[in-house]
Amino acid sequence: MRRAPSTPPELPGYTFVKLLGSGGFSDVFLYEQHLPKRRVAVKVLLTEELTAANRAAFVAEANLMAQLSAHPYIVSIFHADVASDDRPYFVMEYCSGPSLAERYKREPLSVVDVLRTGIRVSGAVATAHGAGILHRDIKPANILTNDFGWPALTDFGISSALDDGLPLSTATLDSLTGDTSGTTGSASVGMSVPWSPAEMFEDDPEPDVRADVFSLAATLYTLLAGHTPFEIRGRSNGALDLIGRIERGAVTPLARDDVPRSLVAVLMKGMATRREDRFASTIEFARALQRVELELGYTPTTIDVPNLHLEEAVREGGDDDADATRARGVATIEAQPVVPIEPPLVDDDATVARGATTVHAQAPTAQVPAAPAPVAEDAPLETVVRRPQQAPPPADPPAAHAPATASEAPPQPKASRANRIALWAGAAALVLVAAAVTAGIVLGGPPAPVEPKTSPSPGGGSAIVVDRVPTPELVSAQASDGAVVFTVENPDEQDGDRMIWRRTDRGDDEPVRQVQEGTFTVDRASDAPVCVEVSIVRAGKGSANPLAGCYPS
Template identity: 55%
Template sequence: MRRAPSVAPELPGYEYVSVLGSGGFSDVFLYQQRLPRRRVAVKVLLTEQLNPSTQAQFVDEANLMAQLSTHPYIVTIYHADVAGDGRPYFVMEHCSGPSLAERYKRQKFGVEDALRTGVRLAGAIATAHSAGILHRDIKPANVLTNDFGWPALTDFGISSSLDEELPVQTSTGNHRPAGSESTGTGESQSVGMSVPWSPPEMFEDDPRPDVRSDVFSLAATIHTLLAGQTPFEIHGRSNGTLDLIGRIERGAITPIGRDDVPRSLVAVLAKAMATRRDDRFATAVDFARALQRVELELGYAPTGIDIPTIAGTEHGKPDAPAGDDETRARSVVSIAAQAPAPARAAPATPAAPPAEPDQADATRVRGARVIEPGSAPSGSALARSADAGTPAPGTPSPAKETTVVRPRGSVRAQEPVSAPAAADDAPIENASGRRRLVMIGSIAAAVLLIGAVVAAVTLTGIDNSALTPSASPVPAKPDSVNSAAGVPAPVLEGTATSEDGSQVTFTVSNPSPLDGDVYRWARAETPNQPKLSAVADITVDGVVPGSTVCVDIYLQRTDGKISEANRACNR
């Protein structure tokens, strides 16, 4: 039998309105704040359950919650203090909407709404993890709905140490089925969990949950929203606590049973609810990105992952940041001119090198890789010969460049251009002799040009179509395959910043190119504004000079399948 709620304390600056709910260790009341005037929820801990240790723990948890309160999908804490009667309390945002538990019991969530909710909550949980907080009791009833209709995660930390039940929960039975909000037996009070959404490690004699435990519970919550029941509940069979624990430990997930839920989403949820922690997503951000890929697959705008700026910058960097010299060399990529005419490729050799030779070499090589279609294949090869065949003095050739053979053939194709000049220097006796010499020189140039092209094709083992910009060569790298879609992630080759700092270019390559492949990318802070690029150089405009720029880059096939994101940052 549930106890009656305690008497609401007198709080200066607040007017008592009503009781919102009662838990095992606290009561929650609705108050009207006088200034600024707004309704707030006040959680009051019970004096009979407190001791110096729990009081100190309450203060620590309140401070941690305050650090998380700026997140848009975490319930905000406004104030914490001790009432005149000695009971500690804190003032929270009042979420007037129903909890997710109330919503899914009325109607199952649509796929788009469930995905959006999952990504938003994953960002909230990742933010808590970055502050060193494990929730340990993620479930639909612990996600409220604020006045904007957004999800608001509540009971961080405190639920696992001081309060086992949802503060606003008003009806919890002792013998409810799997959808129950029961938190287990009295022995589990120090752990704080709800069995239907708990991972198997929580049932060990000495539970040691980690971030992957919260990922499991979040995935179980999303499964519940879609299925209208908990993941391990089976209709028509016993769904007691021991039954659920056995199924959770065996990984016997009940199918969602909806035709509109794609297989890719089912696979993502199954991975997040794997029995072995090592088989799950390593972080909440990884889980959120997997949900984003499903959104893209279904044609939805990807939901933003709201995480702290520092955490977002550090997470998922593919490599250590490049040195300043490399950045300056790459910076010219975004403003390099198009490839010169074939006749001028060879004379580029004696040109005076710029102030920094390594920049000139890197720029010429990368500049040729962004040539737009429109020039003849041979012109494309000649442009590459000018880039790779005439490095600046003392500059080593890039280790990743694989088109060394092609420039040699192209340079030889340039040599006949000098033949007419030699003929012009010879004595000319009459007009017919001049025409004869010109004809001979032209024939010789054509023969040598054809021979050079044939030699290049033979040595490189590709046809003329491979010389066009749409099939630019890429270095051989191991595939990073998306297990759900089988699409390799793009590989970051380098970054570049323009001289004025207002543009940043990310150069990527396709490990396994197919016809029609494009790069889908978006800035990390605006993932719902993706763009497509058919070329390997992705330029971000409007950058604040000196700032860190991060983008999520995907490889997209013609059939709509999307790779995992490769997050690239310029620092």
């Protein structure tokens, strides 16, 4: 159930044109600015969200965007103020083109467009990282198209500082108010599940720059596939289903013949389940995309990042007039030569995990490690939010990966003279086997997933045998001081069980939260119904039929 948009405020020097969009805590309107005459987008905080914490978060978002506005692929912010009705607002660049979400839903993008867009947005994200900011909500809907047809990254509403354990502000601003969020144990974190990495589903997530790498890679996959990476058409694709697949690394195979294997490998590395296996930065990710461009014969797209040394150089000059205009430069990182082997992504040492650091413009490196290929969906749909202490899933068998080149094989020890003939014979046999496996994968697609254990069904087919997790029971729902307190119960509680919930009356982008001691509180800004979905998580599985409840019922 969508809420009605708020009334556009009266702003001196601006004329209201129309509503552009609505979020959980703000509306975006199109206005005509009188001087200079231009169309602008105005983001306005909702009246019912005017708490001190929400005001601070809104101001923080405006300040973050202002720091990054000089970048060609980040939406510019022009002005921020408080309207006469006491609602904070800020004025932004109006991007007249469709968002990438609108584009991929019409039809998948071409390979060349995805490569170009990915490199440009990588530079924008690297610029944010260089300023000490994680975006944390990179997805197609947050990449707009400006009047020049360029991508423009926006919505820093749930971004956070790199040295913070948890975000300074979230897309679900009610998480800032503590107990009203129903997550008293730790702060809840807003996220967009289809593009979020596995570490964001832990009880106390500690994202770093590699979380943004994952979201960016997942976004590019979405543009190519026409659906999110972990979505399976014709199957259940709820938040819990997607979380389970993300934690298993079960990316849906890309059903396009024109996408080179090298590009698939880059995206799979970017979406690796373990952050240590991803690219260490968006700059490394962008360089890998540049190599794919070179492999395909395209002119490489440049990576635009700030010239971090320009301001210091100007100060050292000492002879400038005090009133001289200071221009903030943007450095261009040129593409490196293509690696002269096929495919161009060469296996190297595994990426070493390192803490979040400022990203500086640097010369391209020679190689980027290859990424794992898509993992076929081979587990039940019931899913679970990963606990921090759990070990990562075992690696897939070699047959599930993209075919390796000769350069990807580990070095073999030197054989003695007596065994050299036998070694050559064995090597020849291995080459023949590898060629057969490669042909089977290339011509026949990825290996078939392991079939789950089944038992005959009445209809003559087969049914998946699973231990079904029960549905929670709604004990009560009561209104209390502008909120609704829900009390739920596990009808068959077992050791290790826990319950999670999310709000459903505001759309599909609401975050998943944990139930504390059988109760949780949901804000209620008006008399509109408040609806939630509650599931039990048990031993890696979620409720097959989550509880759906509303107040009033």
